[in-house]
Amino acid sequence: MSWALVLHVLIVTGFSLRILLREYLSPPARLAWFIVLIAVPYVGAVGYFLFGEADLGRKARQASAEIHESLRQRAEFVFRETAPIRSMIDALWLPAFSYAASINGFPPTQGNRATLxxxxxAxxxxxVxxxxxxxxxVHVLNYIWLEDRTGTAIAEALIRATQRGVVCRAIADGLGSRALIGSALWRRMQEAGVRLAVALPLNRPLRTILTSRIDVRNHRKITVIDGxxxxxxxxxxxxxxxxxxxxxAPWVDIMVRFEGPVVAQNQLLFASDWRRATGEVLGPFQPLHGPDRPGFAAQVFGDGPTERHGATSQFFATAIACAHQKLTLSTPYFVPDTTVLDALISAGHRGVSVTLIFPKMNDSSFVAAASRSYYRRLLEAGCIIYEFTGGLLHAKTLTIDDGLCLIGSSNLDLRSFALNYENNILVQDQELTCNIARRQAEYMTQSDTVLLSDVLAWPFYKRIWHNVVATAGPIL
Known part of the structure; x- marks a missing residue:
């Protein structure tokens, strides 16, 4: 037996055993990795080494476990006076709020207000x-922070605030904001006294590659002013x-400005990321407005690779199951796991009007192909699909039955479900839900409707390409 054959067997066997030992890897992901290892063993081995596991290392896991437990304890302390969940949440939406509360320990809060x-x-x-x-x-956390008009305006506002004695903290992701972190604008903020931190830095790329995945990112978008x-x-x-x-371009986004007790929950989520990036413990943070203030019920939930496995996809499936009449969802990246895909298909079959809005031209051709592999099943279940033509629709929205809505950073893809740190706010309020639904309707007016006949008419090579990419979806 030649050394080349021995090496080949050792590589394939070793990585196959590693894949089999991973308890939380889904069967489709295992199968996808096995196919890659068999088809291109050396490329597959390198690919698995670089991207196969979202593990930040033993020390990072221990630190994250401490942060997660601290977050829960502080949430219990800060919101100990919160009314029982059943007294503030409609029975229809109770499963969604109850599941969301299990992720970070944040309960629903009353007395919140919002502006879309x-x-x-604007x-x-x-x-500013x-x-x-x-x-x-002022606390700011963002995945991408550019040195353009918006990025400069926010940075200069932080500098002005710091100069008048306001404590300003800013976190930027090491990959998404890498150009800013090495820029003159970043240095200006630092020299002015803005306290800066980098989430998941890339200053030691070899160490990152050896101990984790370079594409594990902090994808959150959080801004908190004075609590x-x-x-x-x-x-x-x-x-x-x-x-x-x-x-x-243009990248079409959506943002909501919140006031009320839910602000303290976003504050705690920012504090957990600040501690993860710097080791500094912030707080305490108390809600400035009590539950007696007029407003709606809302709660924050955040997820990430160091939190409970499958939490975000299970939340979406739970929320989708709450829909009785209609459900509208927009996302730029639609590569769901079977939990979410089956929930959407099930909703369509039980008579819910399910509307899905995706960008027609995606910045990731692989994501676009994988997304379209699901179109036939969704359309056959009665779902309505629109492809937005007015730019890249980047808004992540979910509205259900004119009473429940979700806004945040999570996409409907495996990256948001397993690799990225994300943040979202779940809201029970007819006015905000209807306002977001009207925004979704505006997206539809700038979209092409995808019909089942269109999908069935796609040439065979296009369908094969979509399905090939979707097969690799669990490892993308």
Missing amino acids: LPDGE TCESM ADIDEATDH RVTYCGSRNVADPEFRPKAKF
């Missing part, structure tokens, strides 16, 4: 105005023109 911002320019203006009015602290205002949605600190991928 009209566009990117969002930037509103954020709130930062300019800050008197105590009284928070912003949540899909927009990064970047212009809609989004210079790194300008050919897909």
Whole structure:
């Protein structure tokens, strides 16, 4: 037996055993990795080594476990006076709120208010105005922060706030914001006294490759001002023109400005990321407005590779199961696991009007192909599919029966489900839900309707390509 054959057997056997030992790897993901290892063993082995496991290492797991437990304890302390969940949540939505509460330990809070911002320019203006009015602290966390008009405006607002004595903290992801972190604007913030941190830095790429995946990212978008205002949605600190991928512009996002007790939950989520990045413990953070204030019920939930496995996809499946009449969802990246896909198909079969809005032109051709592999099953179940033509639809929205809505950073893909740190706010409120539904309707007017006859008419090579990419979806 030649050494080459021995090496081949050792590589395939060793990585196959490693795949079989992973308890939380889904059967489709195992099968996908086995196919890759058999088809291209050396490339597959390198690919699995680099991207096969979302493990940040033993020390990171221990630190994250401590942070997670601390987050739960602090949530219990801060929200110990919160009314029982059944007294504030409609029975129809109780399963969704109960499941969301199990993720971080954040209960639903009453007395919240919100404003749906009209566009990117208005969002930037509103954020800058709130930062300019800050008197105590400003906390900003974003996956992508560019040195463009929006990025510069937010940075300069933080500098102004710091100069008048406000404590400003900002976290930028090491990959998504890598250009900013090495820029003159970042240095200006640092020199002005803005306290800066990098989430999952890339300053030691070899160590990152050896101990984790380089594409495990902090995808959250959190802004908190004085503990009284928070912003949540899909927009990064970047212009809609989004210079790194300008050919897909404009990037169409959605943002909501919240006030009320839910702000403290976003504050705690930011504090957990600040501690993960710097080791510093922030707080305590108390809600500025009690449950007696007029407003709706809302709660934050955040997920990530160090949290409970499958939490986000299980939440979406639970929320989808709550729909009785209609459900509308928009996402730029639709590569669901079987839990979410089956929930959508089931909703369609039981008579719910399920509407899905995706971008027609995606910045990832692989994601676009994988998404379209699911179209036939969804359309046959009665779902309605639109493909947005007015740019890259980046808004992540979910509205159910004019009473329940979700806004945040999570996409309907395996990256958001297993690799990224994400943040979302679940809301029970007719007014906000209807406002977001109207925004979704605007997306539909700028979209092409995808019919089952269209999908059946696709040439065979296109269907094969879609299914080939979808087969590799669990490992993308």
